[in-house]
Amino acid sequence: MVKYYTTTSLFKYTWDQVATGLWQRYPNPNSKHVLTEDVLARYTENNKLICRRLLTKTNKIPKWGEVLVGRDSHVLIIEESIVDPVEKTLTTYTRNIGLQRIMAVEEKCIYKVNPQNSLWTVCERSAWITTRRLPFGFSSAVESFGLNRFKSNALKAALGFDYILTSLYGQDKLKDHPLSMSDKIKDTARKAADIAKSKAGPMMTRASTS
Numbered sequence: 001m002v003k004y005y006t007t008t009s010l011f012k013y014t015w016d017q018v019a020t021g022l023w024q025r026y027p028n029p030n031s032k033h034v035l036t037e038d039v040l041a042r043y044t045e046n047n048k049l050i051c052r053r054l055l056t057k058t059n060k061i062p063k064w065g066e067v068l069v070g071r072d073s074h075v076l077i078i079e080e081s082i083v084d085p086v087e088k089t090l091t092t093y094t095r096n097i098g099l100q101r102i103m104a105v106e107e108k109c110i111y112k113v114n115p116q117n118s119l120w121t122v123c124e125r126s127a128w129i130t131t132r133r134l135p136f137g138f139s140s141a142v143e144s145f146g147l148n149r150f151k152s153n154a155l156k157a158a159l160g161f162d163y164i165l166t167s168l169y170g171q172d173k174l175k176d177h178p179l180s181m182s183d184k185i186k187d188t189a190r191k192a193a194d195i196a197k198s199k200a201g202p203m204m205t206r207a208s209t210s
Contacts, residue, residue: 001139003129003147009158011121013165015088015113018121021165022081022090022111029179030160033057035074049083055094059149075099088113103146104130125154 011018026034036056043050055077075098082091090111096104107127114120127150131143163179174180 001131001143003131003143004127005129005147005150005154006124006126007151007154009123009125010114011123011162011165012119013121013169014119015090015111015121017165017169018111019083019085019090021161021168022092024168025161025164028160028164029182030156030163033059047084047086049081049085051079051081051083053079053081055079059153102132103142105146105150106130107150123158127154 013021025031026037034055034057036054038054039051040054041050041052057075057077058073059075061073075096077094077096080093082089084090092107092109092111094105094107105127107125109126110124111121112124114122129143129146129150131139131146133139159179163174163177166174166177
Protein backbone atom coordinates (compact mmCIF):
# COMPACT_ATOMS: atom_id res chain seq x y z
CA MET A 1 0.00 0.00 0.00
CA VAL A 2 1.31 3.45 -0.92
CA LYS A 3 0.25 6.80 0.48
CA TYR A 4 1.21 10.03 -1.31
CA TYR A 5 1.46 13.35 0.50
CA THR A 6 2.52 16.80 -0.65
CA THR A 7 2.90 20.16 1.05
CA THR A 8 4.55 23.53 0.47
CA SER A 9 6.62 25.68 2.82
CA LEU A 10 7.59 29.32 2.39
CA PHE A 11 10.86 30.76 3.69
CA LYS A 12 11.19 34.53 3.67
CA TYR A 13 14.85 34.35 2.74
CA THR A 14 16.63 34.35 -0.63
CA TRP A 15 17.42 31.13 -2.43
CA ASP A 16 21.16 31.69 -1.86
CA GLN A 17 20.56 32.01 1.88
CA VAL A 18 18.39 28.90 1.96
CA ALA A 19 20.88 26.88 -0.12
CA THR A 20 23.67 27.89 2.28
CA GLY A 21 21.63 27.45 5.45
CA LEU A 22 20.41 23.97 4.53
CA TRP A 23 23.77 22.45 5.54
CA GLN A 24 23.50 24.08 8.95
CA ARG A 25 19.92 23.14 9.77
CA TYR A 26 20.98 20.62 12.44
CA PRO A 27 20.81 20.99 15.34
CA ASN A 28 17.75 23.17 15.91
CA PRO A 29 15.04 23.14 18.62
CA ASN A 30 12.87 20.84 16.49
CA SER A 31 15.59 18.34 15.52
CA LYS A 32 16.32 16.53 18.76
CA HIS A 33 15.41 13.31 16.95
CA VAL A 34 18.40 13.76 14.59
CA LEU A 35 21.27 12.03 16.35
CA THR A 36 24.09 12.04 13.77
CA GLU A 37 24.89 13.31 10.27
CA ASP A 38 27.82 12.14 8.16
CA VAL A 39 28.90 13.08 4.63
CA LEU A 40 29.41 9.99 2.46
CA ALA A 41 30.22 11.78 -0.81
CA ARG A 42 30.40 15.31 -2.15
CA TYR A 43 31.39 16.28 -5.70
CA THR A 44 30.50 18.51 -8.65
CA GLU A 45 29.06 17.31 -11.92
CA ASN A 46 27.88 19.49 -14.82
CA ASN A 47 28.28 22.58 -12.59
CA LYS A 48 26.02 21.04 -9.96
CA LEU A 49 26.97 20.19 -6.38
CA ILE A 50 25.96 16.65 -5.47
CA CYS A 51 26.07 15.40 -1.90
CA ARG A 52 25.16 12.15 -0.19
CA ARG A 53 24.76 12.03 3.59
CA LEU A 54 23.84 9.45 6.19
CA LEU A 55 21.59 10.54 9.05
CA THR A 56 20.62 8.67 12.18
CA LYS A 57 17.22 9.58 13.54
CA THR A 58 14.91 8.36 16.24
CA ASN A 59 11.18 8.68 16.75
CA LYS A 60 8.96 7.50 19.54
CA ILE A 61 7.24 4.25 18.70
CA PRO A 62 3.75 3.52 20.03
CA LYS A 63 3.42 0.54 22.32
CA TRP A 64 1.75 -1.57 19.67
CA GLY A 65 4.69 -0.83 17.32
CA GLU A 66 7.18 -2.38 19.73
CA VAL A 67 5.70 -5.75 18.81
CA LEU A 68 7.07 -5.24 15.28
CA VAL A 69 10.38 -3.40 15.78
CA GLY A 70 11.19 -3.69 19.46
CA ARG A 71 12.08 -0.69 21.58
CA ASP A 72 15.00 0.49 19.45
CA SER A 73 13.56 3.36 17.40
CA HIS A 74 16.83 4.34 15.67
CA VAL A 75 16.66 4.40 11.87
CA LEU A 76 19.24 5.23 9.20
CA ILE A 77 18.33 7.77 6.52
CA ILE A 78 20.09 8.41 3.22
CA GLU A 79 19.88 12.01 1.99
CA GLU A 80 20.97 12.87 -1.54
CA SER A 81 21.01 16.49 -2.70
CA ILE A 82 21.58 18.32 -5.97
CA VAL A 83 22.35 22.04 -5.94
CA ASP A 84 21.95 23.81 -9.29
CA PRO A 85 23.25 27.40 -8.91
CA VAL A 86 22.30 28.27 -12.50
CA GLU A 87 18.64 27.28 -12.32
CA LYS A 88 18.60 28.14 -8.60
CA THR A 89 17.12 24.87 -7.46
CA LEU A 90 18.13 22.65 -4.58
CA THR A 91 16.61 19.19 -4.64
CA THR A 92 16.90 16.67 -1.83
CA TYR A 93 15.88 13.01 -1.86
CA THR A 94 15.67 11.07 1.39
CA ARG A 95 14.77 7.47 2.13
CA ASN A 96 15.05 5.20 5.10
CA ILE A 97 17.37 2.20 4.81
CA GLY A 98 16.30 0.74 8.12
CA LEU A 99 12.95 -0.75 9.09
CA GLN A 100 12.02 -1.18 5.42
CA ARG A 101 10.46 -4.54 6.23
CA ILE A 102 7.79 -2.48 8.02
CA MET A 103 7.56 0.79 6.13
CA ALA A 104 9.51 2.75 3.50
CA VAL A 105 9.36 6.54 3.33
CA GLU A 106 10.73 8.40 0.31
CA GLU A 107 10.74 12.18 0.31
CA LYS A 108 11.58 14.74 -2.36
CA CYS A 109 12.04 18.44 -1.59
CA ILE A 110 12.59 21.12 -4.22
CA TYR A 111 13.75 24.52 -2.97
CA LYS A 112 13.37 27.23 -5.58
CA VAL A 113 12.83 30.97 -5.93
CA ASN A 114 9.27 31.96 -5.05
CA PRO A 115 7.63 33.14 -8.29
CA GLN A 116 5.61 35.76 -6.39
CA ASN A 117 8.63 37.25 -4.59
CA SER A 118 12.19 36.71 -5.82
CA LEU A 119 13.58 37.47 -2.35
CA TRP A 120 11.78 34.47 -0.85
CA THR A 121 12.13 30.72 -1.34
CA VAL A 122 9.48 28.05 -1.65
CA CYS A 123 9.92 24.38 -0.81
CA GLU A 124 7.72 21.81 -2.55
CA ARG A 125 7.75 18.62 -0.46
CA SER A 126 6.43 15.27 -1.70
CA ALA A 127 6.44 11.92 0.07
CA TRP A 128 5.63 8.32 -0.78
CA ILE A 129 4.90 6.11 2.21
CA THR A 130 4.85 2.40 1.47
CA THR A 131 3.71 -0.10 4.08
CA ARG A 132 4.31 -3.81 3.86
CA ARG A 133 1.83 -6.63 4.36
CA LEU A 134 2.02 -7.36 8.05
CA PRO A 135 0.46 -10.06 10.23
CA PHE A 136 -2.33 -9.60 12.76
CA GLY A 137 -3.88 -6.63 10.92
CA PHE A 138 -0.98 -4.26 11.66
CA SER A 139 -0.74 -2.90 8.10
CA SER A 140 -3.57 -0.39 8.46
CA ALA A 141 -2.27 0.89 11.81
CA VAL A 142 1.29 1.28 10.44
CA GLU A 143 -0.02 3.12 7.37
CA SER A 144 -2.00 5.63 9.44
CA PHE A 145 0.87 6.06 11.90
CA GLY A 146 3.41 6.62 9.10
CA LEU A 147 1.33 9.23 7.30
CA ASN A 148 0.41 11.17 10.45
CA ARG A 149 3.98 11.05 11.74
CA PHE A 150 5.32 12.32 8.41
CA LYS A 151 2.85 15.23 8.33
CA SER A 152 3.83 16.22 11.87
CA ASN A 153 7.56 15.91 11.17
CA ALA A 154 7.25 17.91 7.92
CA LEU A 155 5.77 20.85 9.81
CA LYS A 156 8.42 20.59 12.53
CA ALA A 157 11.22 20.35 9.94
CA ALA A 158 10.06 23.50 8.14
CA LEU A 159 9.74 25.44 11.39
CA GLY A 160 13.12 24.22 12.63
CA PHE A 161 14.84 25.18 9.37
CA ASP A 162 13.16 28.59 9.47
CA TYR A 163 14.58 29.03 12.98
CA ILE A 164 18.11 28.34 11.67
CA LEU A 165 17.64 30.79 8.78
CA THR A 166 16.41 33.43 11.21
CA SER A 167 19.41 32.86 13.48
CA LEU A 168 21.75 33.21 10.47
CA TYR A 169 20.16 36.06 8.53
CA GLY A 170 17.49 37.69 10.68
CA GLN A 171 18.85 37.70 14.22
CA ASP A 172 16.85 40.84 15.04
CA LYS A 173 13.71 38.72 14.55
CA LEU A 174 14.94 35.66 16.45
CA LYS A 175 13.37 36.61 19.79
CA ASP A 176 9.94 36.72 18.12
CA HIS A 177 10.31 33.38 16.33
CA PRO A 178 7.68 30.79 17.34
CA LEU A 179 10.37 28.38 18.58
CA SER A 180 12.01 31.12 20.66
CA MET A 181 8.64 32.03 22.13
CA SER A 182 8.01 28.36 22.90
CA ASP A 183 11.32 28.14 24.77
CA LYS A 184 10.43 31.26 26.74
CA ILE A 185 7.05 29.80 27.73
CA LYS A 186 8.69 26.54 28.82
CA ASP A 187 11.33 28.44 30.79
CA THR A 188 8.68 30.57 32.49
CA ALA A 189 6.65 27.46 33.36
CA ARG A 190 9.78 25.76 34.71
CA LYS A 191 10.63 28.74 36.91
CA ALA A 192 7.04 28.92 38.19
CA ALA A 193 7.18 25.21 39.04
CA ASP A 194 10.47 25.69 40.90
CA ILE A 195 9.01 28.60 42.90
CA ALA A 196 5.91 26.54 43.73
CA LYS A 197 8.10 23.66 44.93
CA SER A 198 10.23 25.98 47.08
CA LYS A 199 7.12 27.43 48.70
CA ALA A 200 5.56 24.01 49.16
CA GLY A 201 8.60 22.76 51.07
CA PRO A 202 8.24 25.02 54.12
CA MET A 203 4.45 24.53 54.11
CA MET A 204 4.85 20.74 54.21
CA THR A 205 7.39 21.06 57.00
CA ARG A 206 5.04 23.21 59.11
CA ALA A 207 2.15 20.81 58.44
CA SER A 208 4.16 17.80 59.59
CA THR A 209 5.24 19.49 62.85
CA SER A 210 1.82 20.85 63.78
